[in-house]
Amino acid sequence: MGETSRTSLGAGDLRALNLPRPVEVAVDARGIPRAVRLDGVAVPVTDIADVWRIDDGWWRPEAEQVNRLYFELTLANGSHLTLYHDLRSESWHVQRT
Numbered sequence: 001m002g003e004t005s006r007t008s009l010g011a012g013d014l015r016a017l018n019l020p021r022p023v024e025v026a027v028d029a030r031g032i033p034r035a036v037r038l039d040g041v042a043v044p045v046t047d048i049a050d051v052w053r054i055d056d057g058w059w060r061p062e063a064e065q066v067n068r069l070y071f072e073l074t075l076a077n078g079s080h081l082t083l084y085h086d087l088r089s090e091s092w093h094v095q096r097t
Contacts, residue, residue, distance in 0.1 A: 018095065018096050020084070020093035020094065020095050021093060021094050022091060022092070022093055023036060023037065023038075023083060023092050023093060023094045024036070024037035024042075024092065025037070025083065025085075025092040026042060031069075031085070032048070033045050033048070033071055033073060033083070036073070036075060036081065036083065036094075038075075038077075038079070043075045043076055043077050043079070044075065044076040045073050045074070045075060045076075046074050046075060046076050047073065047074040048071055048072070048073055048074075049072040049073070049074065050070075050071070050072040051069070051070065051071055051072075052069075052070050053067075053068065053069050053070070054066060054067075054068045054070065055067050065088070066088075067086070067087040067088050068084040068085065068086055068087060069084060069085045069087060070082060070083070070084045070095070071083055071084070071085075081094055081096070082094070082095045082096045083095060
């Protein structure tokens, strides 16, 4: 039987995965993404596979509520992205690539 070190993994040893990152997005008049700036280059959106909205925390104080519009995109360079528009702060974020 193998021995264990019996040392715990403290909270400092954990890291969050898939954290959203801020991103610049060019939108049309209706607010639909048309290009995403990646590494300083605007890459056109070629397909929007899905759109959904999340409104959560309505029972919490206003500052803690979540109102986001998500887009599942394909870009001209072949990348697939999930990004969201934070409707409270008017900012855009890449959720996953």
